[in-house]
Amino acid sequence: MSVQERKERERASRERLIVATARELAEQQGWDAVTTRRLAERIEYSQPVLYSHFRGKREIIGAVALEGAAEMAVALRAATSAADGPRARVTALARAYLHFAERNPAVYDAMFQLDGGLAFAHEDTPQPLKDAFAALLESLDEVAGDGVHPALFTEVFWAALHGLATLTREGRLPPEDTERRVELLVDRLAKV
Amino acid sequence: MSVQERKERERASRERLIVATARELAEQQGWDAVTTRRLAERIEYSQPVLYSHFRGKREIIGAVALEGAAEMAVALRAATSAADGPRARVTALARAYLHFAERNPAVYDAMFQLDGGLAFAHEDTPQPLKDAFAALLESLDEVAGDGVHPALFTEVFWAALHGLATLTREGRLPPEDTERRVELLVDRLAKV
DNA sequence: TCGATTGTCTAGCGGTGCTAGGATCGAGTC
DNA sequence: GACTCGATCCTAGCACCGCTAGACAATCGA
Numbered sequence: 172m173s174v175q176e177r178k179e180r181e182r183a184s185r186e187r188l189i190v191a192t193a194r195e196l197a198e199q200q201g202w203d204a205v206t207t208r209r210l211a212e213r214i215e216y217s218q219p220v221l222y223s224h225f226r227g228k229r230e231i232i233g234a235v236a237l238e239g240a241a242e243m244a245v246a247l248r249a250a251t252s253a254a255d256g257p258r259a260r261v262t263a264l265a266r267a268y269l270h271f272a273e274r275n276p277a278v279y280d281a282m283f284q285l286d287g288g289l290a291f292a293h294e295d296t297p298q299p300l301k302d303a304f305a306a307l308l309e310s311l312d313e314v315a316g317d318g319v320h321p322a323l324f325t326e327v328f329w330a331a332l333h334g335l336a337t338l339t340r341e342g343r344l345p346p347e348d349t350e351r352r353v354e355l356l357v358d359r360l361a362k363v
Numbered sequence: 364m365s366v367q368e369r370k371e372r373e374r375a376s377r378e379r380l381i382v383a384t385a386r387e388l389a390e391q392q393g394w395d396a397v398t399t400r401r402l403a404e405r406i407e408y409s410q411p412v413l414y415s416h417f418r419g420k421r422e423i424i425g426a427v428a429l430e431g432a433a434e435m436a437v438a439l440r441a442a443t444s445a446a447d448g449p450r451a452r453v454t455a456l457a458r459a460y461l462h463f464a465e466r467n468p469a470v471y472d473a474m475f476q477l478d479g480g481l482a483f484a485h486e487d488t489p490q491p492l493k494d495a496f497a498a499l500l501e502s503l504d505e506v507a508g509d510g511v512h513p514a515l516f517t518e519v520f521w522a523a524l525h526g527l528a529t530l531t532r533e534g535r536l537p538p539e540d541t542e543r544r545v546e547l548l549v550d551r552l553a554k555v
Numbered sequence: 556t557c558g559a560t561t562g563t564c565t566a567g568c569g570g571t572g573c574t575a576g577g578a579t580c581g582a583g584t585c
Numbered sequence: 586g587a588c589t590c591g592a593t594c595c596t597a598g599c600a601c602c603g604c605t606a607g608a609c610a611a612t613c614g615a
Contacts, residue, residue: 219605222603326544327527331519341475351515370592415593
């Protein structure tokens with residue numbers, strides 16, 4: 172059985188290589204540059220190999236999105252755990268979210284802008300996505316305010332952050348006032 | 364000179380036809396279905412004719428975006444002018460914004476999701492875009508609160524609406540709680 | 556050692572945005 | 586009214602896209 176196990180290991184390793192390469196290429200040159208031909212060339216296999224791992228390009232994007240969601244959850248928890256008090260935690264959370272989006276634009280696109288074929292706000296939503304939302308909720312439910320459902324509050328807060336992240340990155344909002352916008356947002360939304 | 368004038372009229376008319384057809388096709392079947400071939404076929408001209416009006420597909424998207432921005436400005440002003448008092452105006456504004464995004468998804472995409480080659484938050488931003496932002500600002504500066512720059516407040520409020528609009532439409536947020544989210548957002552952000 | 560299975564590649568399908576270059580048509584001139 | 590010539594438009598084609606059928610080679614179990 173050892174032969175088969177080795178093959179499975181190699182297959183899994185190659186799958187990780189595909190996802191990592193797709194992500195790298197997307198961060199370097201944008202998702203438009205991530206074509207199946209270029210991706211195949213970079214991993215030094217032919218195109219059809221990609222399709223033995225994923226149904227298509229969409230699923231590759233989805234895989235990058237899941238990886239990104241896991242990382243984002245870690246980053247958010249790291250930022251909030253280093254902060255003292257609810258108010259500071261929320262501010263740190265917002266900054267960490269926007270920072271992640273800014274530093275990993277391609278991953279952020281995979282998660283929230285592109286179609287990775289993932290289910291959201293659903294029972295069969297993949298765990299990493301649920302967990303990223305949970306990471307937001309953990310710091311937000313203490314500032315949701317009386318009589319406000321924490322999940323609903325988190326959705327609104329998240330939407331605001333998402334709007335800031337995307338509009339800023341696409342040049343729709345001037346980047347220099349980001350910090351002031353974060354402060355205003357936290358000031359108003361969070362019930363300290 | 365009359366011949367030339369007639370030709371210019373016909374050219375302008377054909378250009379409007381291109382934009383209207385692109386928009387119609389996008390609303391019917393999504394922007395992916397708006398290919399230069401299909402578009403050319405629908406207007407009953409050959410592909411290269413499109414390129415005598417626009418540099419490429421991107422510019423066609425941009426033209427749809429400008430048209431949409433003008434319509435959105437009208438819709439927002441109509442909604443707010445029918446409301447009494449600052450608080451009611453802001454609520455009406457938010458509802459109108461989300462309603463527009465929901466009813467014109469392709470146009471909304473052209474404006475804020477796709478690359479239409481338009482400059483934002485810039486001195487050479489096209490007038491319709493500036494005006495749409497102005498329509499937001501008109502109802503929002505009365506609730507920005509003391510010491511808060513109205514433009515900055517408008518940016519944050521807009522970002523929140525944009526986040527709600529996009530995340531809801533892509534199934535990232537369950538649609539049934541939209542009204543409660545709007546109320547929460549207005550409650551917290553607007554200084555009545 | 557042989558047949559079967561698995562894995563990979565070459566080649567190609569129908570589609571995309573975009574463009575070069577030839578055909579056609581109509582306006583202005585004699 | 587015939588003719589010239591420039592504007593206008595179309596046919597054909599480029600390089601690329603996502604994806605797949607089918608040929609081929611390597612490896613496995615008997």
